[in-house]
Amino acid sequence: MSPAFRLTPLVFALTSTASLAADNTLTGDWGGLRQQLEEDGIHITGDYSGETAYNAHGGLHRSARYSQNLKLGVQFDLSKLYGLDNGGKVQLTVNDRRGNSASEDLVGNRLPIQENYGGLYTRLTELSYERSLFTPALNLKLGYMAMGNDLGGLDSGILCNFMNAGFCGHPLNMSGGSGWTNYPNAHLGARVKYDLSPSWQLRVAAFNVDPQSNGNSSRAWHLGPKHSTGTVVPVELVYKVQGERPGEYKLGYYYDSSNVKRIGSDQDVAGRSGHYLLVDQALWNDPASAGRSLHAFGQYSASSKAASPFTRWYGAGVVLYKPFEGRPRDTLALGYGRAVPNPRSRQLLENTALDAGRDFPGLDSAEQLIELSYGYQATPWLNLRPDVQYIIEPGAFSGEAIDNALVVGLQVKATF
Template sequence: MPSATRMTPTLLLALASTAVLADGNLMQRTTLSGDWGGLRSQLEADGIRFTGDYSGETAYNAHGGLRRSARYSQNVKLGVQFDLSKLYGLDNGGKVQLTINDRRGNSASADLVGNRLPIQENYGGLYTRLTELSYERSLFTPALNVKLGYMAMGNDLGGLDSGILCNFMNAGFCGHPLNMSGGSGWTNYPNAHLGARLKYDFSPSWQLRVAAFNVDPQSNGNSSRAWHLGPKHTTGTVLPVELVYKLQGELPGEYKLGYYYDSSNVRRIGSDREVAGRGGHYLLIDQALWNDPTSAGRSLHAFGQYSASSKAASPFTRWYGAGVVLYKPFEGRPRDTLALGYGRAVPNPRSREVLEASAFEAGRDFPDLDSAEQLIELSYGYQATPWLNLRPDVQYIIEPGAFSGKAIDNALIVGLQVKASF
């Protein structure tokens, strides 16, 4: 990749700082770089919308795990959306989305704890890449929306639209159940592939989503494929189907029931034979339990996650997650959140049998491990300004060695997530 295209996070922050000095009202503006002297608003009115955000996550292992130390990782995302209806005066011209992503840093899970569920949700794929080039528009009727191009299927499927799960820093919560991508060709941001997605609204409450995406494992996390839209080696197609119900009323809710099928042939765990048709299903829930009648915006939501994947080829076959999020915990903090979650990732018994057999052949004892890695996480989202969020975070990892077959003490992690919108 030519050096001119390597836009480092340091350069991006330097540019943002220059914009800050040129535009006032730092604490009130909605983005760090402001309105660019009115140019940003004018461009958006004309059909060109720029976005950018930064997230930095620092995690310190205070107890247990492998060693005491801290690790930092970061993600910078830049995007531009072209509204073709506004730009060219078209009726239902659709929108083109271009997104570039850059990740840097080190993993607290790999270096300090040795667990499977990433403590920092923004760690992985440490290079600059194209993460989306897509076209979206309604088709035949306003109820039918189509999107196609180069994108991560997890942008539109497999997560809760409300964003409740990203009140946490651990990737076990924030995003999508990890056994979906761990045991099939399902890809989550920033891994993108060629595909198409359809949404159809039966009513304001009911929606159906279906998609088809190319499966190309050799391109996942491969920096040499950072700017290649086409696949290197196609193994099959992954086909997700998702039914969405959004409960209306005083206590709103969001419910998702999904199924996915991957036509790729892959090696069966613990065998030389191949298996075809990896699949899985999931249920996601976000339900408001309470709204404060005396304080607008103060509410308590509960969430639940269940996901099951192929026993033949997935590293872990079950994920269970549950928790609560309190919005506006204090009267003077209308955009703050307080979140508590519990998750349980169950390793595939076949994977454990392989580890036990390997230990036996090497003459080693296999440790007495629990049946799953478990996670307890507590976080507070402090909205310092409209564009800056600070999230102190505590995670307790139970049985960190459940997936690796190693005896590792439970770990206590203290962290801080920083998010800023450019």
């Protein structure tokens, strides 16, 4: 065997390793096929997230729990595929979730410690069509989708520098007290975006409300509703600050026309509503290091006392981008959140305890969360996030006397 031939596998291995560390995706360009598909109008995506959480102190039990989410998607650019003028795009997404809940099994709190836990089965999460309409300033999207993909969260993605679902995504009292649904729960609906100016945008949507399909594995591939109760209509005004210190501000309102049982009563209440304010603002940029900046975020959400399990959510925190000179894509995040139970729900728990001859524990008025995380971008396609969460009054929603919990975790995200 010639020396050149013997060296070939080694050279190939070194090249593959270097490529793996530099590629934007784990699977690379598929020998050029991926790039060719992109040019033809077919964009294929895939990602994995795994979240392990260990309850080190307080809560219910000392142990660990793991949950995961797999997502595969394909987007068809009809303009490229068929040579159409403003043909629009079709998005197809499939989602699979597995694992166990640290909140349910180990701590007993309301705000999910693992944001990717819930709906443990394979499902269709989006089949939608999107295009501009009449003018480039007006964008329409309709089909089967999660409304939280387009409304109720910050576009910057700053909130997903955390592992707890109280931060990552959308204020949870919105989905707890109305027909609002977040990923992976999807419903039939339509969303319109209109650019009022380069800085201002208006978003309006309407989605079918179908509580019986949420988290129901038998409805995993059914686009149509099982039992419609009404329509939820969110309206959102977005303002984006341009310049050296960018910012994003969202003011939203939503109304759900469904009739539901009033908490503590056998009577129905007609309609549920809520409002929210979300902020992401850059506070500081390092003039000596491009990309290093400090952002602050804030969340406030209020929902109807008639039927919402918790009526207020407050969240605030900071995220430092590029915390070290040699780590340009890393992040350091610290957040505080407070979820306030509905006083009517608390009264029901107290009455139930008294009727059973039990004392009701002296609980604070809210479940509180402090979270610290570090996002380590190991490669362009792999992010490792060590995470610490301290949960105050885990039993605020259940009426149980549960010690404050200290949870340590690790989130792994990979792009295929």
